Amino acid sequence: MPNDDGPEKEPPAEEAAKLERFKQRLELEKRIAERMKLIRHKILVASGKGGVGKTTAAVNLALALVQAGDSVALLDADIHGPGVPLMLGMADVKPIGGKGGINPTAYDEKLVVMSMAFLVAGEADAVIWRGPLKMAMIDNFLADINWGERDWLVVDTPPGTGDEILSLAQRIKDADGLIMVTTPQVAAVASARKSLTFAVKTKMPVLGVIENMGPFPCPACGHKIELFGGGGGERVAADFGARFLGAVPFDPDVVPESDRGQPVMVARPESATARAWREIAVKVREAVAGSAKETQK
Numbered sequence: 001m002p003n004d005d006g007p008e009k010e011p012p013a014e015e016a017a018k019l020e021r022f023k024q025r026l027e028l029e030k031r032i033a034e035r036m037k038l039i040r041h042k043i044l045v046a047s048g049k050g051g052v053g054k055t056t057a058a059v060n061l062a063l064a065l066v067q068a069g070d071s072v073a074l075l076d077a078d079i080h081g082p083g084v085p086l087m088l089g090m091a092d093v094k095p096i097g098g099k100g101g102i103n104p105t106a107y108d109e110k111l112v113v114m115s116m117a118f119l120v121a122g123e124a125d126a127v128i129w130r131g132p133l134k135m136a137m138i139d140n141f142l143a144d145i146n147w148g149e150r151d152w153l154v155v156d157t158p159p160g161t162g163d164e165i166l167s168l169a170q171r172i173k174d175a176d177g178l179i180m181v182t183t184p185q186v187a188a189v190a191s192a193r194k195s196l197t198f199a200v201k202t203k204m205p206v207l208g209v210i211e212n213m214g215p216f217p218c219p220a221c222g223h224k225i226e227l228f229g230g231g232g233g234e235r236v237a238a239d240f241g242a243r244f245l246g247a248v249p250f251d252p253d254v255v256p257e258s259d260r261g262q263p264v265m266v267a268r269p270e271s272a273t274a275r276a277w278r279e280i281a282v283k284v285r286e287a288v289a290g291s292a293k294e295t296q297k
């Protein structure tokens with residue numbers, strides 16, 4: 001039965017505040033879209049589990065793309081554990097204000113970087129933020145960083161399918177897609193599956209799956225050692241009909257090199273590990289060229 005009092009009216013102040021919020025959101029979306037329009041390809045590096053090598057993948061893929069001649073923007077969107085600055089030897093960087101926003105910091109001529117770590121005072125300042133604040137931070141990141149014209153934006157994301165990646169997926173509307181990183185072991189593969197289900201739900205295209213810390217040849221005898229097993233990445237890619245982008249061997253030199261700001265693409269560009277990242281970068285290029293976004297053009 002219709003209500004005689006008619007629909008309940010909101011108090012005018014609340015309605016005005018709602019309208020204001022809506023306007024601000026539209027303005028924000030417009031600013032993000034304007035910045036994103038200047039970048040040809042946007043990829044998110046994700047994983048279900050922490051410690052599988054997302055940051056390693058984002059950094060080395062960015063460097064592989066740069067070495068192939070492209071200009072790259074690298075965004076470290078892991079608010080709780082921003083790992084990009086340490087890995088690139090940029091831990092002391094402070095952000096620089098620029099025209100209409102914050103300027104990213106140049107790693108070299110072709111690579112610019114922005115990280116949450118640049119904005120917090122010291123390494124010990126853990127960022128304890130609740131969901132809405134984290135989302136607001138990501139929004140501001142996307143709206144305010146002066147990336148300029150770039151061939152790629154590579155986004156390193158926090159593990160799992162929390163607020164941050166949801167925010168990123170919603171805001172970067174024209175992203176090419178998600179790259180899932182997993183290690184071969186069962187637990188990592190299971191969480192990669194969960195994340196892929198999330199991607200499918202949010203309609204984020206999945207560009208492919210990388211298996212990191214895969215089998216590696218024993219330095220003494222050459223026998224392949226499967227520290228975490230092998231083939232997990234390929235299996236989960238096949239399950240989701242996603243492209244398998246390649247496997248990166250476990251490499252004991254990667255940890256000390258990364259800790260001193262020398263990713264393998266820089267420290268040992270001729271190693272099997274660097275070669276694996278380069279081959280994956282080629283596959284990423286192919287995946288992007290064949291993605292729904294490109295074929296719609």
Ligand SMILES: Nc1ncnc2c1ncn2[C@@H]1O[C@H](COP(=O)(O)OP(=O)(O)O)[C@@H](O)[C@H]1O
Pocket residue numbers: 047049050051052053054055056057083212213214248249250251252253254255256258259
């Ligand atoms: N292929 C590899 N071989 C050996 N160690 C690796 C490899 N890839 C990453 N690591 C190391 O594993 C740790 C976790 O990697 P990281 O990229 O920080 O993971 P995530 O960003 O997913 O948490 C780091 O210490 C990193 O140096």
Ligand SMILES: [Mg+2]
Pocket residue numbers: 054055056078081083156
């Ligand atoms: Mg990380």
